[in-house]
Amino acid sequence: MTGADAAPSAPNPVLAAIRSRRMVRAMIDRPIERAKLEKVLEAARWAPNAGNRHLHRFVVVQDPLTLRVLRMVAPGMFQRPAAVVVICIDQGRAVSFGMRPTVKGLYIDVGTAAQTLLLAAQSLGLGAGVVTSFSQAAVMRVLNIPGHLSPEMFVCLGYPAAIQPPGMRARTRVTWQSLTDWERFPAGDDARS
Amino acid sequence: MAKTPPMVLNEDEALELLAFLITAARTQLDEASEYGSLRLLTAANRLGDAMAERVSPATRALLTGPLRKVPELAVRTADLADYTAALDDLCRAVGEHLVGHFGVDRSVP
Numbered sequence: 001m002t003g004a005d006a007a008p009s010a011p012n013p014v015l016a017a018i019r020s021r022r023m024v025r026a027m028i029d030r031p032i033e034r035a036k037l038e039k040v041l042e043a044a045r046w047a048p049n050a051g052n053r054h055l056h057r058f059v060v061v062q063d064p065l066t067l068r069v070l071r072m073v074a075p076g077m078f079q080r081p082a083a084v085v086v087i088c089i090d091q092g093r094a095v096s097f098g099m100r101p102t103v104k105g106l107y108i109d110v111g112t113a114a115q116t117l118l119l120a121a122q123s124l125g126l127g128a129g130v131v132t133s134f135s136q137a138a139v140m141r142v143l144n145i146p147g148h149l150s151p152e153m154f155v156c157l158g159y160p161a162a163i164q165p166p167g168m169r170a171r172t173r174v175t176w177q178s179l180t181d182w183e184r185f186p187a188g189d190d191a192r193s
Numbered sequence: 194m195a196k197t198p199p200m201v202l203n204e205d206e207a208l209e210l211l212a213f214l215i216t217a218a219r220t221q222l223d224e225a226s227e228y229g230s231l232r233l234l235t236a237a238n239r240l241g242d243a244m245a246e247r248v249s250p251a252t253r254a255l256l257t258g259p260l261r262k263v264p265e266l267a268v269r270t271a272d273l274a275d276y277t278a279a280l281d282d283l284c285r286a287v288g289e290h291l292v293g294h295f296g297v298d299r300s301v302p
Contacts, residue, residue, distance in 0.1 A: 063298070069291045073284065137281040138288030144299045 017122045024127030025078040025165050027158030031062070032082045036124050040157065041085070043120030047113040050105040055094050056113055059086040059143055059151070069142055074154065076133025078165070081156035086139070087113050092148030101150075110152045117155045127160030199247060206243040210236060227268040230280070234263060251293060259286035 041058060049055065061067055061084045070084060071077045089106050099106065114130055121128040131154040139151045172178075202210075217232040241256035248256070263283060269276045292299065 065295055066297050069295055069297055072291060073288055135281075135284035135288070137285040138291075141285055141288030142292055142297060142299075 013123065014119075017119050021118060021122040021128075022164070023129045023167060024156075024158070024160045025129055025167075026161035026163065027079050027081055027127055027156070028161050029080075030082060030159045032126065032157055032159070036126065037062075037083060037157070039124060040117055040120045040126070044085070044113050044117050047109070047116035049109040049112065051097075053093070053097060055090050055097075055099075055106060056109060057088045057090055057149055058113075059088060059145065060084070061086065061143065066142065070134075070139065070154075073138035073142065074131055074134035076131040077154065077156065079129055079156050079158065081129075082158040083156075085117055085155040085157065086143065086145075086151050087117075087153045087155065088145060088149040088151045090148065091150055107152070114153055114155055121155075121157055125159075126157050129156045130154065131156060201244045201247040202240075210240055210243070213239065225268075227270050230276075231266070231268055234267075235265065238265065249294075251290065255286060255290045259283050 037060065041060065044058060045054075061070065062082065067081065067084060071080070087110050089110065091101050091106075094101065094103070094106055118128045118130070132152070134151075134154065136151055139145065140147075143151070145151055213236055217236065221229055221232065237260060241260050245253055245256050260283065263279050267276055267279070291297070
């Protein structure tokens with residue numbers, strides 16, 4: 001069978017979600033159904049994490065007043081989301097595994113959890129955007145977060161508005177080829193290091 | 194009929210602050226990056242000064258207490274750890290005040 005005869009490949013929903021996902025910074029005033037939120041959270045439970053230790057906790061905020069106050073202490077929150085998932089590191093449990101608070105794995109796992117939440121949201125027709133610019137101290141007070149947990153990232157969720165503000169432009173055009181070297185870096189390519 | 198909340202800034206005061214923020218955004222391009230925090234705190238202090246006599250006692254306590262504790266010319270390069278701790282203390286006080294002022298329910302649902 002030649003390439004011309006081969007059946008077209010079935011769409012890959014995972015790659016489609018990855019390719020179509022964008023940071024959503026404008027959301028409409030519509031609550032998210034509980035069942036959808038729970039599906040997004042269940043996806044996060046399956047995010048890759050070092051040693052399968054699950055050293056992260058999620059605080060989900062839907063109360064409009066609390067969301068309004070959170071936005072006051074989060075300069076990076078442009079959107080007015082219907083819900084926020086606050087990803088926290090359980091520093092107390094990390095210490096019990098002999099891990100220092102600065103160990104990079106703890107923060108890499110915040111990223112994998114966030115990416116999983118973003119893609120799950122995308123697959124369910126929700127918009128999502130991450131926020132890291134907030135006062136940890138203020139957020140801990142607002143949400144009653146105990147001292148052994150550190151809030152590290154917000155994942156804002158909501159139904160996207162039809163018109164979005166322009167996103168952050170890449171400084172130069174980026175392709176997967178421009179980001180990739182095979183096997184090793186070219187010898188003597190000091191300008192790129 | 195719902196009472197209109199009292200205004201805590203008149204137009205002149207609001208314009209003064211608006212102008213400060215806009216021009217600080219521009220001057221920041223030519224200044225040391227550590228001036229970013231300094232300018233923002235200056236704006237917060239000026240806003241606090243304008244508001245102080247027109248707000249509730251609890252908000253006034255925030256404006257005249259924790260907000261005044263960070264020295265006006267403090268910058269992070271002088272002592273990063275101290276500066277960071279001072280700003281975290283201020284953020285903590287702001288968070289606590291917002292919870293009380295807006296009546297955020299912190300009980301577990």
